[in-house]
Amino acid sequence: MYDYVIVGAGSAGCVLAHRLSADPAVRVALVEAGGPDRKQEIHIPAAFSKLFKTPLDWNFTTEPQKHLADRGLYWPRGKMVGGSSSINAMMWVRGHRADYDGWQVPGWSYDDVLPYFHRIERRVGSNNDDTYGTDGPMWIEELRDPNPLTAAFLAACAESGMTRLRELNEPDNTGFSPTPVTIHKGRRFSAADGYLHPVRKRPNLELIVGGLAERVIFEAGRATGVAYRGSDGVKRELTARREVILCAGAIGSPHLLLLSGIGDPDELAAAGVPLVAAAPGVGKNLQDHLSTGWIVHTPTPVTMVDAEKPKQILSYLLRRRGMLTSNVAEAVAMIHTEPGLPGPDIELIFAPVPFLDHGFTDPPGHGFTLGVILLQPESTGTVKLASADPTVAPEIDPNYLDHPEDLRRLVAGSWYAKDMLAKPALAPHVGEPMRPDVWPADDLELEQLMRTYAETLYHPVGTARMGTDTGSVVDEQLRVRGVTGVRVADASVMPRIIRGHTHAPTMMIAERAADLIRQ
Numbered sequence: 466m467y468d469y470v471i472v473g474a475g476s477a478g479c480v481l482a483h484r485l486s487a488d489p490a491v492r493v494a495l496v497e498a499g500g501p502d503r504k505q506e507i508h509i510p511a512a513f514s515k516l517f518k519t520p521l522d523w524n525f526t527t528e529p530q531k532h533l534a535d536r537g538l539y540w541p542r543g544k545m546v547g548g549s550s551s552i553n554a555m556m557w558v559r560g561h562r563a564d565y566d567g568w569q570v571p572g573w574s575y576d577d578v579l580p581y582f583h584r585i586e587r588r589v590g591s592n593n594d595d596t597y598g599t600d601g602p603m604w605i606e607e608l609r610d611p612n613p614l615t616a617a618f619l620a621a622c623a624e625s626g627m628t629r630l631r632e633l634n635e636p637d638n639t640g641f642s643p644t645p646v647t648i649h650k651g652r653r654f655s656a657a658d659g660y661l662h663p664v665r666k667r668p669n670l671e672l673i674v675g676g677l678a679e680r681v682i683f684e685a686g687r688a689t690g691v692a693y694r695g696s697d698g699v700k701r702e703l704t705a706r707r708e709v710i711l712c713a714g715a716i717g718s719p720h721l722l723l724l725s726g727i728g729d730p731d732e733l734a735a736a737g738v739p740l741v742a743a744a745p746g747v748g749k750n751l752q753d754h755l756s757t758g759w760i761v762h763t764p765t766p767v768t769m770v771d772a773e774k775p776k777q778i779l780s781y782l783l784r785r786r787g788m789l790t791s792n793v794a795e796a797v798a799m800i801h802t803e804p805g806l807p808g809p810d811i812e813l814i815f816a817p818v819p820f821l822d823h824g825f826t827d828p829p830g831h832g833f834t835l836g837v838i839l840l841q842p843e844s845t846g847t848v849k850l851a852s853a854d855p856t857v858a859p860e861i862d863p864n865y866l867d868h869p870e871d872l873r874r875l876v877a878g879s880w881y882a883k884d885m886l887a888k889p890a891l892a893p894h895v896g897e898p899m900r901p902d903v904w905p906a907d908d909l910e911l912e913q914l915m916r917t918y919a920e921t922l923y924h925p926v927g928t929a930r931m932g933t934d935t936g937s938v939v940d941e942q943l944r945v946r947g948v949t950g951v952r953v954a955d956a957s958v959m960p961r962i963i964r965g966h967t968h969a970p971t972m973m974i975a976e977r978a979a980d981l982i983r984q
Contacts, residue, residue, distance in 0.1 A: 467671070467706065471485075472496050472709070477956075509652070510646070516541075523543075555654075556792060558633060563807040570941050581976040585659075585973065591607065605645050614763070615795040633797060646792045683726070683948060687948065689705060691709055711929075715956045722744070727747055729745040738850065743947065751861070752925070755842065758879065761886065772789055791817075793818060808841075812964075818832070842962070843868035845864060865919070927961070
């Protein structure tokens with residue numbers, strides 16, 4: 466029996482376990498479906514793609530995407546202590562002021578949430594103003610050994626007329642910057658490193674690994690606990706005297722709500738799940754950042770193609786230096802494809818390596834990637850039950866490019882990025898195209914290439930939408946509507962995806978949730 470049962474030891478769950486267990490008068494259980502975060506590749510920054518499609522990955526695949534050549538896209542999500550903060554590219558990108566103000570939810574404006582970002586952050590390096598917090602649990606640093614080609618990209622941004630940002634996380638992030646990263650002394654610094662491991666020995670905090678949550682237990686409309694299946698296959702129950710808090714992410718949290726009988730009544734009936742509360746919004750409003758771009762050969766043989774050579778391995782093992790300390794996505798530019806927008810609509814990410822097929826395909830030589838990412842898609846998708854069996858993954862349909870505006874913006878951003886390849890600072894390093902293997906002649910050819918090669922940037926959100934309207938899944942205090950005693954605190958509550966990345970705002974949501982719960 467516990468006061469709080471938290472499901473998911475990822476970016477949000479680690480924060481809540483730390484904050485709630487700070488009160489020695491309460492007992493907290495943190496249930497994680499995956500295992501511990503001991504594998505060496507977790508802690509080597511450049512090795513994150515080595516974790517894909519391993520037991521530390523949920524290894525989701527979307528439904529065939531009708532606007533992407535009927536491809537089912539691979540979606541990695543961390544299945545271990547630290548969650549996706551143990552498998553991501555370690556980019557600390559909060560987003561734009563207009564993102565949070567645009568949610569139009571009381572208590573969640575940019576000015577409301579900024580103190581929570583500061584509470585998290587321990588920024589070191591060139592930070593010389595009040596953009597960041599400086600004494601929080603999470604180290605935010607600069608890359609130790611950025612690649613020489615990254616400097617060429619940043620120079621090309623300046624030649625394109627962009628603004629050099631003092632810090633990428635200024636309120637208006639329009640411009641370019643090296644990437645701030647959650648790396649400390651050359652090692653990944655996950656949410657588990659910052660929040661969970663330092664308090665792991667608290668007697669009132671229990672971490673359960675290998676525990677697959679199967680449903681939230683309700684009595685007369687109130688959540689009283691969580692039923693889970695242990696790594697030994699035995700089914701158990703945890704009682705929550707105060708609250709159950711779902712931190713299982715934009716796939717896991719709606720999936721668990723649906724398995725627990727909270728969702729669209731017709732869809733639940735079709736899956737054979739008894740109804741607890743009618744909430745048609747559960748699993749709807751799925752949004753993600755779709756990524757396309759240019760991968761090119763380079764005549765400059767300095768790229769991370771050499772990252773696993775003995776010299777680099779020794780440099781990392783002996784001094785925590787060299788290419789293996791890279792997060793791969795070393796620099797960022799946020800751009801507007803048309804004037805008058807409240808914030809950037811396209812992100813450009815520079816990686817000094819050909820990042821082919823999520824890192825599964827070995828590059829045929831030196832090259833680099835200039836990614837083009839749609840920041841605020843108009844298209845939305847769904848997460849639905851495929852079965853009442855908790856071990857069966859849900860149906861994930863992001864519905865990419867369903868809205869014609871999304872394709873138009875991606876095309877504009879891609880041509881902008883291609884023009885950057887011709888800038889004086891970058892042009893000497895640009896060889897023949899690698900993927901696509903030919904330069905498109907016009908918009909139509911470019912569109913077809915996007916449909917063939919576009920992939921996720923790993924940022925699903927929105928499937929348990931927060932709002933003040935009755936159609937929202939959770940209210941402004943993150944309480945699930947229609948029942949009591951259960952909240953959702955993770956990326957699934959975002960009403961709209963941000964113009965940034967999702968790790969930082971997910972941790973912010975959890976910090977604010979901790980205050981709301983304790984109040």
